[in-house]
Amino acid sequence: MFLLGDWRRTNYSNEVKPEMDGEEVILMGWVHSIRALGKLAFIILRDREGTIQIVVPKQKVSEETFATAKKIGKEDVIAVKGKVVANEKAPNGFEVIPTEIRILNKAETPLPLDPSEKVPADIDTRLDKRFLDLRRPKIQALFRIRSEMLKSVRNTFYEEGFIEVNTPKLVASATEGGTELFPISYFEKEAFLGQSPQLYKQMMMASGFDKVFEIGPIFRAEEHNTRRHLNEAISIDTEMSFSDDRDAMDVLEKVVYNTFVDIYENREKEIELLGIDFKLPEKKFDRITYDEAVDIANSKGVEIEWGEDLSRAAEKAIGDEMGDLYFITDWPSKTRPFYTLHDEKNPEICKAFDLMYKELELSSGAQRVHKYDLLVENIKSMGMNPEGFGTYLEAFKYGMPPHAGWGLGADRFMMILTCQENIRECVLFPRDRQRLTP
Structure with missing residues (x-):
């Protein structure tokens, strides 16, 4: 259990299941990737156990939550409180719709290397920036x-x-x-x-x-x-x-x-x-x-x-x-x-x-x-x-x-x-x- 002010992490990504439909969870980790499509944003949150999809539809979340989602960048550290929604089309059969998003720390850009593995790097670069x-x-x-x-x-x-x-x-x-x-x-x-x-x-x-x-x-x-x-x-x-x-x-x-x-x-x-x-x-x-x-x-x-x-x-x-x-x-x-x-x-x-x-x-x-x-x-x-x-x-x-x-x-x-x-x-x-x- 991770304590952060009045929030406690309830689950790692691998602990959330489609059967938890309607349950509230608090997740914490890094922004693995983000796609903003007008009135809809998709955030892939990564923690030590894997990744989980956060879906932020403008019509279903508060203005503050949607505005926060739009500010998020890759490798920012965030905490998300939201509800599990079973969805067969989503990765692993569910997604999370947030009621609140907190940006705990911003990552500088550009990143020295890409943790999402889309852009390869040689071993010396990787070892120089081993934390990433x-x-x-x-x-x-x-x-x-x-x-x-x-x-x-x-x-x-x-x-x-x-x-x-x-x-x-x-x-x-x-x-x-x-x-x-x-x-x-x-x-x-x-x-x-x-x-x-x-x-x-x-x-x-x-x-x-x-x-x-x-x-x-x-x-x-x-x-x-x-x-x-x-x-x-x-x-x-x-x-x-x-x-x-x-x-x-x-x-x-x-x-x-x-x-x-x-x-x-x-x-x-x-x-x-x-x-x-x-x-x-x-x-x-x-x-x-x-x-x-x-x-x-x-x-x-x-x-x-x-x-x-x-x-x-x-x-x-x-x-x-x-x-x-x-x-x-x-x-x-x-x-x-x-x-x-x-x-x-x-x-x-x-x-x-x-x-x-x-x-x-x-x-x-x-x-x-x-x-x-x-x-x-x-x-x-x-x-x-x-x-x-x-x-x-x-x-x-x-x-x-x-x-x-x-x-x-x-x-x-x-x-x-x-x-x-x-x-x-x-x-x-x-x-x-x-x-x-x-």
């Missing part, structure tokens, strides 16, 4: 699906007995010892924006919480400029005690599958509005090893030497062969961070996995090293100083259980859920190499 772009029904549909995705992810975690946590985003050192960091001034010290909650997730495993998850921002100072990368992103992270890489993959599979189901069942309107080919995946995803992935790439003429990370061309070749969702497991140890557990029988490979959608990496995870001495040895072997990981390493001295986990990029996940080619479409205010505003 977000009024577009198709763009709102994207973020309704995003909201459903985050709700579904949380529900699955809660159903599986996970505890939600929030870890710091201001950190004293790199998560993985890398150089792709955003340094900041933190009083008299140097600090960084967190690349990942990885070290904190692992420290939580020493706390006895057993299973935790976090949905929050991560920051990567990578100088890329692609349709699949951002410098600020939302990551869905989890860590599980007394678990191995197979357990972690099972949970990831469940989180992703349940999200598809929930969107399919709860966001039919948005799927239809976006015109996307939304289909449910198989409940169990295919799993191939790194060795098998390399064989596929080589068989398609993309040369990959064992031990290399997969190139874009290799990912494309493998994705073409594998299809939608699949895991790549058993990665070469040298391609993974220091906290990844090596295979007991063959230390050249580790208990790591990636979840792929065609050629797009969605998630990366592994079973972690849980022994202090081995962790210190791994840090040194990668040319880093264990002293830089003091508080993290301390958690491994006093009883750290075996554990595993993963991180899933929420924005990339949205790309595949909504069939978008550019990750910026899936983020309210994207941050990339060129864009720091709005």
Whole structure:
């Protein structure tokens, strides 16, 4: 219920039905379009749930109401009190004839872009004026699906007995010892924006919480400029005690599958509005090893030497062969961070996995090293100083259980859920190499 002086919104547009013929309603929103035809005006009012037709016939409304209707422009914010009139010829089988119209705020003209989508705009213009772009029904549909995705992810975690946590985003050192960091001034010290909650997730495993998850921002100072990368992103992270890489993959599979189901069942309107080919995946995803992935790439003429990370061309070749969702497991140890557990029988490979959608990496995870001495040895072997990981390493001295986990990029996940080619479409205010505003 929206309070405005002596008026309260009674309904959103989708709540008004032909069966309400004769009932009084109060509607509030933006003027999506207006047509004035002499003694008759048609106003399409848009709110977050859709649009509704307001018909203003001069002979049936007060002079003041008709005069107000004539003053209205596109994207003005208005409130309308009126009666529902069933009319088979009207959109959705009814219209509203106002008894009073209030202009709550005027929009300047000309508009920087057209929220009614009649005049297209390029993505840079749209992002520059994102507040207007977000009024577009198709763009709102994207973020309704995003909201459903985050709700579904949380529900699955809660159903599986996970505890939600929030870890710091201001950190004293790199998560993985890398150089792709955003340094900041933190009083008299140097600090960084967190690349990942990885070290904190692992420290939580020493706390006895057993299973935790976090949905929050991560920051990567990578100088890329692609349709699949951002410098600020939302990551869905989890860590599980007394678990191995197979357990972690099972949970990831469940989180992703349940999200598809929930969107399919709860966001039919948005799927239809976006015109996307939304289909449910198989409940169990295919799993191939790194060795098998390399064989596929080589068989398609993309040369990959064992031990290399997969190139874009290799990912494309493998994705073409594998299809939608699949895991790549058993990665070469040298391609993974220091906290990844090596295979007991063959230390050249580790208990790591990636979840792929065609050629797009969605998630990366592994079973972690849980022994202090081995962790210190791994840090040194990668040319880093264990002293830089003091508080993290301390958690491994006093009883750290075996554990595993993963991180899933929420924005990339949205790309595949909504069939978008550019990750910026899936983020309210994207941050990339060129864009720091709005």
